[in-house]
Amino acid sequence: MTTALSPADAAARLAAQGPVRTARTPKLARKVLERFPASAPRGSWPAEEFAADRRRDGVPARVVMDLDSDSYLVIIEAAS
Template sequence: MTTTLSPADVAAHEAGSYVRQSPPAPKPQRTVLESFSAGAPRGQWPAESFAAEQRRNGVPARVVMDLESDSFLVIVEAVS
């Protein structure tokens, strides 16, 4: 048995099947302030200490891990 869709059913199907895409969000620009080896002695967090010092000085610094270089980066982000 073959079913034939009415023009209204075809229009409804096409409207429901449409995938809407929004423009990509702007990628933040990162400025690396300092890089620290991930192999710091146990109990010491030099990247976190440096970032905290920057934040005390008014710089919105944060720490991220760079897996490729196995290091912690202290960065500042600015949306471009």
């Protein structure tokens, strides 16, 4: 048989457990290597080509879209 705790008892029990610890993922800092306008000619992918060149050089670059400026950003992420 289980007994239901009153709201006050449940709150006291929760408070007695202390802070809840969770595994935190490291915050990643982004560094923008280059910006490219989103209006590239058809069939042209300058941001992707730039990022591919950086990856060939060993830099883990990737392309993200900045909707506010309507441009593609080539970024790298590093743990801070």
